[in-house]
Amino acid sequence: MTEKRTNQSIAFDKEKNFVSAVIYVYNDEERIGEFLQKINTVLRTNFENYQIICVNDASEDNSLAVIREIGKTITGTVINVVNMSFYQGVELSMNAGIDLSIGDFVFEFDNLVMDYGADLMMEVYNRCLSGFDIVNAAPKKCGHKSSRLFYRVFNRYSHNPHPLRTENFRILSRRAINRVHSVSRTIPYRKAVYANCGLKIATIVYNNDLSCLKAYGKETRYQRKEMAADSLILFTNVAYKMTILAAVFMMIATFGIGIYTLFSYVFEDVVSGYTSMMLVIVFGFFGVFVILAVIIKYLSMLMELVFSKQKYTIESVETLSE
Amino acid sequence: MIWDKIIIGAGLYGLYAAKTCGDRGERVLVLEWEESPFQRATYINQARVHMGYHYPRSYATAIKSAHYFNRFVKDYDFCIHQEFDQIYATSDSFSWTNREQFTKFCKAADIPCEELVPEKYFNKGLCDGAYRTREYTYDAGILGHYFVDELKRKINVEMKYGVRIQAIEKQGKHFAVILENGETFETGFLLNATYGSTNQILDLAGIEPFKIKYELCEIILCKPQQQLLDVGITVMDGPFFSVMPFGKTGYHSLTAVAFTPHMSSFDSLPQFKCQEKSEGYCSPRQLGNCNDCQVRPQSAWPYMSTMAEKYLKADYSFSYAGSLFSMKPILKASEVDDSRPTVVRKASENPTFVSVLSGKINTVYDLDEVLKND
Ligand SMILES: Cc1cc2nc3c(=O)[nH]c(=O)nc-3n(C[C@H](O)[C@H](O)[C@H](O)COP(=O)(O)OP(=O)(O)OC[C@H]3O[C@@H](n4cnc5c(N)ncnc54)[C@H](O)[C@@H]3O)c2cc1C
Numbered sequence: 001m002t003e004k005r006t007n008q009s010i011a012f013d014k015e016k017n018f019v020s021a022v023i024y025v026y027n028d029e030e031r032i033g034e035f036l037q038k039i040n041t042v043l044r045t046n047f048e049n050y051q052i053i054c055v056n057d058a059s060e061d062n063s064l065a066v067i068r069e070i071g072k073t074i075t076g077t078v079i080n081v082v083n084m085s086f087y088q089g090v091e092l093s094m095n096a097g098i099d100l101s102i103g104d105f106v107f108e109f110d111n112l113v114m115d116y117g118a119d120l121m122m123e124v125y126n127r128c129l130s131g132f133d134i135v136n137a138a139p140k141k142c143g144h145k146s147s148r149l150f151y152r153v154f155n156r157y158s159h160n161p162h163p164l165r166t167e168n169f170r171i172l173s174r175r176a177i178n179r180v181h182s183v184s185r186t187i188p189y190r191k192a193v194y195a196n197c198g199l200k201i202a203t204i205v206y207n208n209d210l211s212c213l214k215a216y217g218k219e220t221r222y223q224r225k226e227m228a229a230d231s232l233i234l235f236t237n238v239a240y241k242m243t244i245l246a247a248v249f250m251m252i253a254t255f256g257i258g259i260y261t262l263f264s265y266v267f268e269d270v271v272s273g274y275t276s277m278m279l280v281i282v283f284g285f286f287g288v289f290v291i292l293a294v295i296i297k298y299l300s301m302l303m304e305l306v307f308s309k310q311k312y313t314i315e316s317v318e319t320l321s322e
Numbered sequence: 323m324i325w326d327k328i329i330i331g332a333g334l335y336g337l338y339a340a341k342t343c344g345d346r347g348e349r350v351l352v353l354e355w356e357e358s359p360f361q362r363a364t365y366i367n368q369a370r371v372h373m374g375y376h377y378p379r380s381y382a383t384a385i386k387s388a389h390y391f392n393r394f395v396k397d398y399d400f401c402i403h404q405e406f407d408q409i410y411a412t413s414d415s416f417s418w419t420n421r422e423q424f425t426k427f428c429k430a431a432d433i434p435c436e437e438l439v440p441e442k443y444f445n446k447g448l449c450d451g452a453y454r455t456r457e458y459t460y461d462a463g464i465l466g467h468y469f470v471d472e473l474k475r476k477i478n479v480e481m482k483y484g485v486r487i488q489a490i491e492k493q494g495k496h497f498a499v500i501l502e503n504g505e506t507f508e509t510g511f512l513l514n515a516t517y518g519s520t521n522q523i524l525d526l527a528g529i530e531p532f533k534i535k536y537e538l539c540e541i542i543l544c545k546p547q548q549q550l551l552d553v554g555i556t557v558m559d560g561p562f563f564s565v566m567p568f569g570k571t572g573y574h575s576l577t578a579v580a581f582t583p584h585m586s587s588f589d590s591l592p593q594f595k596c597q598e599k600s601e602g603y604c605s606p607r608q609l610g611n612c613n614d615c616q617v618r619p620q621s622a623w624p625y626m627s628t629m630a631e632k633y634l635k636a637d638y639s640f641s642y643a644g645s646l647f648s649m650k651p652i653l654k655a656s657e658v659d660d661s662r663p664t665v666v667r668k669a670s671e672n673p674t675f676v677s678v679l680s681g682k683i684n685t686v687y688d689l690d691e692v693l694k695n696d
Contacts, residue, residue: 018628049624078625080580099415100561102629174632181447317416317561319580 014048019125020103021050024090024110026057027217029066031112036070039109040077042118046125053080055097058087071320079320085313089223092312095187098177100317106177108190109169115139115208116168124171124204133176133199139208142166150228154192157236162195167203175199186305189231196235230301239294250287324508325351327693328499330523331515332359332481335678337469338686339513342693344479351507352473353485353499355519360466361611363517364683366541366648368577369459369569371395371402372682374431375410378419378559380661384431387682394460394684401464403570408457408554411440411449413633418559421451428453441635443555448633459554460683461569490527497527497673513693514677518649519609521591524677529669532679534651536592537583538612541646542576542623543568549637550574559660563629565640573643578629581622583650592649612647621645651679664688 021039025032036052043050054067064081071079082096090110098106105128107121120137128135142148147166155163172194179197180187187193195201216224233239257280327343329336332354343350356362370376373391374384395402412424419427428435434456440449473479486502496508514523521531544565546553554566554574563578587593591606599617604610612618623642630640656662662681666688669675676692 018624049628051625076620078581078622096415102625102632104628178445178447311415314416317580319561319583 015046015125016048017104018102019043019047019050019105019107020053020101021107021109022053022055022094022097022101023112024057024094024097025054025059025063025067025112026087026090026093026220027059027061027063028112029059029062032063033066033070035109035112035114036067036074036079038114038118039107039121040074042121044077046122051078051080051101051103053082053097053101055082055084055093057084057089057093068320081318081320083315083318085315087219087223088312089220089227091187091189091227094190096312096314098172099311104174106172106174107169108172111168113168116206120204120206121169124169127202127204128171128173131200132202133173133179134170134194134197134201136167136170136201136203138165138167138203138205140205141208147224150232153238154232154236157232157238157241158192160192160195160235162201162203164191164195165203167191168208170194173199186311188234189227192231192235229297233294233297233301239297243291243294246287246290250284253283323349324496324510325349326509327351327511327513328353328497328507328509329513329515330354330487330499331517331519332356332483333362333364333515333517334360334465334469334683334686335364335517335680335689336513336515337466337473339515339689339693340479340481341469341472342690344473344476346695347478348695350479351509352479352481353487353507354481354483355485355608356611357483358466359470359481359483360462361613363648363650365462365466366539366613366646367683368541368564368566368575369462370566370682371458371460371684373455373457374433375428375435375455375457376556376558377659377661378424378427380659381427381431383659383661383663383681384427384433386663386685388431388433390684390687393687395458398460398465398468400468401461401569402458403461403567404458406552406554406567408455408566409438409443409452409556410435410455410457411444411452411555411557413557413560413562414448414450416560417562424451424453443553443635443638444557444633445635449557457554459567459569461571464570487523487526490523492527492670492673495673497675510672511674512676514675515680517680518592518651520651520677520679522606522608524669525591525607527669527675529675529677531590532651532665532667532677533654534679535654536587536589536594537650537652538585538594538619539582539648539650540577540584540619540622541568541582541648542621542626543571543573543643543646544576544627544640545572545643546574547639547641550640553638555634555638557633563626563633565630565634565638574640576623576626576630576640578622578626581625581629584619584622584647609649612649615647618647653679666692668692 056064067081082100084093124135124137151164176199180193183197326348327350329339329352332352340350340352371394372387374387377383412420435453438452438454440452488502489500491498496510497512499507516523524531556564561580565574565576568575585594593606596617597604600615664681664685665679667677
């Protein structure tokens with residue numbers, strides 16, 4: 001639509017598309033500096049216009065100060081910082097960053113582990129141009145056992161056309177972002193929504209170096225577990241299957257016990273014992289509790305989806321430039 | 323000869339004061355740095371005649387704006403552009419206000435707003451509320467000519483352009499304004515109406531400065547395409563943008579909260595890195611005109627236009643025509659509510675020294691009180 005023209009000299013070999021890079025930052029003072037420099041170099045050499053958005057998830061260390069420092073040294077570009085009001089985890093924070101981004105294409109960096117060569121960014125971008133609205137960069141080897149298990153369960157029980165796996169970063173077209181937002185208002189787990197959005201998706205698998213894997217802090221581990229549970233419930237039928245299974249199993253058991261009781265009453269003439277009675281009760285309650293747990297989880301999620309108007313809570317947005 | 327009033331700065335505030343006092347027959351001298359009036363903020367801004375919509379976080383500013391709106395539009399109707407739809411919208415994310423709050427606010431401030439369907443102007447999912455409001459823009463060029471003509475007819479008012487003030491001294495019951503070329507002018511009433519340079523003038527006079535921060539701002543001029551021609555659009559209240567008629571020039575101004583300010587200075591006297599490269603044209607002691615400066619920043623057009631594109635439906639398009647730069651002093655006290663009060667401060671009496679730090683064009687009437695001669 002709007003004609004792209006600037007009063008600066010235009011380098012004709014650079015890409016004309018405006019790209020945004022959204023980076024999740026949480027207590028990353030050691031990595032963020034180098035990371036910013038690296039991706040800025042890639043973006044500067046390849047794109048005429050770009051922006052970098054750092055989403056600072058209420059870091060307690062010097063991450064923000066480091067970003068501000070770098071902001072002073074990187075000329076000609078605009079670094080934005082979204083400061084989250086309090087720790088909200090990678091999902092909500094990234095949503096905030098993506099909502100702020102203005103690019104025609106948006107890079108998502110969930111973490112600052114750069115176990116790939118910087119040129120992979122352009123490979124992903126070019127694949128995107130070739131007709132994929134979402135392109136993922138996925139490491140060949142994944143270190144975390146828990147996440148491997150999670151994906152196995154997830155993929156088994158969800159009807160996603162695209163199985164999920166550990167990914168390091170991805171690029172989205174503006175069209176994909178619009179689509180995702182029109183599909184669902186709250187996006188509790190981006191990857192699952194992306195995989196379901198119905199647009200073309202590609203994944204580039206790269207050979208990675210396991211040594212730079214990041215250990216998660218306590219809060220992050222908790223957040224990840226919560227998110228795993230939430231998304232298993234929201235995007236898969238694991239819970240539903242479990243509940244049905246439990247219900248059916250208990251039905252059969254109860255039925256069996258009923259027949260047995262009837263049988264012994266008619267033919268054996270024995271008073272039922274204390275132990276077996278207790279067994280039945282305990283077993284029955286156990287089943288009820290399992291079902292209750294699942295229902296409660298459902299309800300709490302519905303509550304959250306229905307009542308919280310704000311998708312996330314931000315404290316401020318700043319623009320850094322030289 | 324001793325002047326009844328000396329006014330430093332020929333922006334709207336300076337010339338309004340000159341006209342008001344000149345009408346009363348006072349002998350008035352206007353000292354202006356540039357070669358003609360209205361070269362800075364009065365010309366280089368969004369040209370909104372505010373009705374209050376812009377301040378959903380500051381009822382006081384909003385109510386005052388609405389009050390002044392009618393008076394300004396009546397007094398200066400010849401320069402007012404009102405033949406367009408001014409659309410205000412609240413963004414779905416990142417806004418400090420939302421649909422319900424904005425509706426409530428308009429009601430409380432008693433300003434008209436008609437709710438529209440956001441999808442008429444905006445891409446789906448980006449704005450939760452859109453309103454047709456009553457807001458106009460003014461044409462600084464036309465307004466400037468009016469004042470120049472009016473003042474030319476008064477023999478008791480003198481304008482001096484290209485002035486370089488070296489010192490301001492208090493001498494008994496008078497202030498002496500001493501120029502670099504040795505000329506000296508005396509008055510019992512000095513009005514400092516230099517906006518971005520206000521602390522620099524205060525510094526010359528040895529008076530306590532305002533607590534302000536400075537922002538070097540870019541206003542982009544663009545050519546609206548057919549659909550946008552008679553529409554002005556403002557998405558508030560947060561890191562958003564505005565594209566709206568620039569007076570009667572036929573251009574639209576384009577600004578974006580995150581990209582319009584290019585640099586800031588938190589120093590009492592404005593200090594910017596670019597000043598070193600300006601070869602004396604601009605310094606913490608005297609601001610040059612960024613618009614004419616050799617080392618003015620590169621345009622943020624790619625950022626502002628991309629942001630607007632993200633929000634606006636493709637029909638409402640526009641193309642780049644040029645950039646204007648100016649300095650904006652912001653009261654540090656306004657950070658939270660984003661209010662824009664006009665501060666009129668009397669530093670001394672007999673001789674009188676008054677500084678005005680204007681918030682908006684149509685609050686110029688705030689000067690009336692202090693210009694009175696009791
Ligand atoms: C980016 C931006 C957007 C804005 N948008 C709006 C808007 O939409 N609506 C609105 O109502 N208001 C807006 N404002 C505010 C409005 O522009 C100002 O409040 C108003 O123009 C100030 O008028 P003034 O006469 O005080 O200042 P100016 O017009 O700046 O006049 C000051 C004069 O002092 C002169 N001067 C400076 N130093 C010296 C010196 N040493 N000696 C002699 N002369 C000197 C300057 O050359 C200049 O002519 C905006 C401001 C900015 C910066």
